[in-house]
Amino acid sequence: NGYVYHWETFGDIPLVTWLDIKDWFGFEEPAGTKSQKTHSSPRVEIPYWGKYKGDLRSLDLVTVFKKLNLGCELQDADEDKFAVECPWRGEHSDTDQAWTASDTSAVIWCAKNNYPTFKCLHAHCEERSLEQLLAYAELRGVKIDDHCSEMRVWIAGRPSGDGGTPRVVLPSLGKTDSEFANEIGDVLAPKNCWFNYGEQVVTVRVIRLGDVYECFGFYPITSVEAGTNLEQYLQTGRLKRDGAGDEVFVPHSLRREAASYLLSALQLLERLPKVTRFLDTPLPILKDNKIVYPKPGYNADLKCYINPQSPVLSEIGFDDGLRLIEELLDDFCFADDQAKTNAVAKLVSPYCRGLMGWSARMPLWVFEANRERSGKDYLCELIHIVHEGRSSSHPAFENDAELRKKITSALLAGARRMHFGNIRGHVASKALEQAITSKYWEDRILGGNQNQTFPNELEFSMSANFGTTWTADLEHRMISIELFLARENPNDRRFWHPNLHQWAKERRAEILSTLAAFVGRWDTAGRPGGSAPFASFPEWARVVGGIMEACNLGTPHQPSNHGKMAGGDETTEDMKTLYRAAHEQFGSEWASKKQLYELTEQLELFSWWDLDDRKGQTSFGRAINRFNGRHLGGIVLEAGGAKNNRRYRFSLVNNA
Ligand SMILES: [Zn+2]
Structure with a gap:
């Protein structure tokens, strides 16, 4: 048109x-x-090397001389130069005596990646080169091709x-x-x-x-x-x-x-x-009702790839193993025995995946502490180091879209675990709830326009200070490991192992062997199930609970008093002022709750709570209980007395 x-x-x-x-x-x-x-x-002649199928650059000419029963001795290793007995020596003028290596009138050079060279200085041999030498050998039944690599x-x-x-x-x-x-x-x-x-x-x-x-x-x-x-x-x-x-x-x-x-x-x-999965170490696997250990590298029957550099396990005495775990966790200020039991469960759980069933899900591990620098991320990373030999954590996620992306790329990489450090505020994440419980994860892959489904075998953990809150759904899917640091200055602490991560890295084989010993003891006991059920994670409660109890390591479960320690660290400054004022006013005497209310109002502290109101009093009461035993400004708070007659004492810390 x-x-x-x-x-x-x-x-x-x-x-x-x-x-x-x-x-x-x-x-x-x-x-x-x-x-x-x-x-x-x-019209054009084929070059002489065209007669051989072998590549003459790879010809072992020294062996050819040996096959021909001709002398051949190394003369100069740097040049790959050999003195040789010329095949046409009979035509030379001086052939009365037997050939010796000192006769260097005929030589070969066997340069790498190049054709060998033959040179005889005698006049009769002037025209003779590698071409004639090879033809001579072939005539005497030495196949040149056989000596080309x-x-x-x-x-x-x-x-x-x-x-x-x-x-x-x-x-x-x-x-x-x-x-x-x-x-x-x-x-x-x-x-x-x-x-x-x-x-x-x-x-x-x-x-x-x-x-x-x-x-x-x-x-x-x-x-x-x-x-x-x-x-x-x-x-x-x-x-x-x-x-x-x-x-x-x-x-x-x-x-x-x-x-x-x-x-x-x-x-x-x-x-x-x-x-289908990457494993950091050869984990025990229940197969035909027997516990077996796969081999490092690729296991075709299990479709597993096991880190070939994973430490080799050895027999370890049960009590020696217990002592090792004790030493591993000794430097942490667990809030109570349950917190420590839960930490051991966190250590044992990844090792039990082949016993629980690969698709079985595990609770969200929450490392909580009353304050910063109490070692909660350090503890979580320590456990990861035992299993993976390395550790790192993701920064906190901003929203569900970002979290989904992170989870998908972790699954694409075959990651085993994800840890989110220092979560703050209120956590309400459908994506996280789904990721913790679902056996499959579906998401759109970057650059693709179709959704892909992955088996979800990721283990999740996060760390938070007391005061961080979350939805009830999340609360029902977690196991908390609470740390409580009483000391005012975290830098004052003395550690048994100042570089615990390195210490654990060097003892991975022993620690993992200890876990194998735990599994062995549970197996011998008839593989009993754990006594505390966990509705969302039945396989985990049965296997990990069972192993822990069979080894007298306690029963892992969410502490019943969990969540009672409400409030955040933003109250610390006001609390410090209250400590000082209370100590000045009451010395080492016990003070009543009412006396503290008065003092607090007088100093205009905790302005966000109305202490004339019952609700405000409850919040204040919780906060002060949370500081029980904690040092601030060289003063320690103690709470005592019956529930309806609580008393508080602010005395100087005895640093001796
Ligand atoms: Zn010669």
């Missing part, structure tokens, strides 16, 4: 190299075509000589992408280096999620790095005609374009070993 079309460019114009074009269209350099012509033209001529399926690296011809005209994918799959499958994880090609390495978090896990291979990654296991290349007209293999890296076809080829995915 006469409309004029214009070409317009927008966006970046991709830069295409000559190599890319050759790759895409599968053609050879004009030079290659020329040599093919050379081959078909009878590499073949010059391409033989399908034959690996390269240096360590037997398999060779795979890249896709081109006459070789389809699927054929290539099949071959790569067949070569890689037995090597357990590339895996099929959630229908994605992955490798195993340290994964960084965000700025600070890292774990050993599954890393999806990208098309940019696929080529170089492959070259650790095989050699890719193209077939060309050489000067003798033979088809030869020329190493050539897999380029990005072909790599992206390869990575999405079903032929490859089908052949790669399937993996």
Whole structure:
């Protein structure tokens, strides 16, 4: 209709190299075509090396001399120079005596990656070189090809000589992408280096999620790095005609374009070993009603990849094990015995996943403390170090959308656990509640437009100071580990092991062996179930509760008084003022609640509570009970007396 079309460019114009074009269209350099012509033209003679299928650069000429019963002695190792007995010595003028290594008139050089050289200084041998030497050997029944570690001529399926690296011809005209994918799959499958994880090609390495978090896990291979990654296991290349007209293999890296076809080829995915989970250590697994331990590396029957660097377990005495756990947790100021029992449960739980069933969920672990710097994150990370050998935590999440993204990328990487440090305010997260309880997790993957479902085997934990609140649904799915630091200055503390993380890292084998001993004791006892049920996590309560009780380690459960210590650290400053004033007014005498109300109103402290109102009094009462036993400004608060007649005393801390 006469409309004029214009070409317009927008966006970046991709830069295409000559190599890319050759790759895409599968053609050879004009030079290659020329040599093919050379081959078909009878006028041009085939070079002498064309008689051998072997690659003469890999010829072991020293052995050839030995086969010929001719002398050959190393003369100069730096030059790979050998003195040799010339095969045509009979034609020389001085052949009365037997050959000795001091006769250097004939030599060979066996340079690496190059043709060997033969040189005889005698006049008769002036025209003789490697060509004549090899022909001489062949005439006497020494097959030159047998002494070449590499073949010059391409033989399908034959690996390269240096360590037997398999060779795979890249896709081109006459070789389809699927054929290539099949071959790569067949070569890689037995090597357990590339895996099929959630229908994605992955490798195993340290994964960084965000700025600070890292774990050993599954890393999806990208098309940019696929080529170089492959070259650790095989050699890719193209077939060309050489000067003798033979088809030869020329190493050539897999380029990005072909790599992206390869990575999405079903032929490859089908052949790669399937993996569904990454385990940090060989965990006990209940199989046919027996407890078995898998081997490090890939376990085909379990579809598990177990960190090959995980420590090797050994027999450990039960009491020695208990002492070790005691030492591990000794430096922490647990609020009470239940808190410590729950911490041991946190240590034992990840080890019991193969006993609970992989899909069984576990409670949310909450490390709570009455104040900053009491070691709650340090404790959580310590337990992670025992299991993973490393630890890191995610910063607190801002909202559900952000949390969902974080969980999805953790699952994509095959992460085992997620810890959120220093949660504040009020936690109301549907995503977190779902992640704690659901056996499957569904989310949209970045860059994709379809939802993907993952088995959800993540363990969750978070840390918070007292005063942080959460929904009732979350409260019903957690186990708290409460720390209570009475001392005013956290820096005053003295530790048994100043670098406890390092100490634990060095004792991972013993600590994990202790956990194995716990499991062994439970097994011997007939695998009893735990006595405290947990509606949301029945398998966990049965197995972990059972193991803990069988080993007299207590019963893990949410403390019944949990949540009573309300209020936040924002009251600390006012409390400090009250401590000082109360000590000035009452000395070391006991004061009643009413006396404290008066003093508080007089000093205009805790202005957010109305102490004339019953509700305000209750909140104040809770806050003051929370500070029971705590030091502020060199003064310690003690609460005493019956519930309806509470009394308080503010005395100087005896630092002796
Ligand atoms: Zn000679």
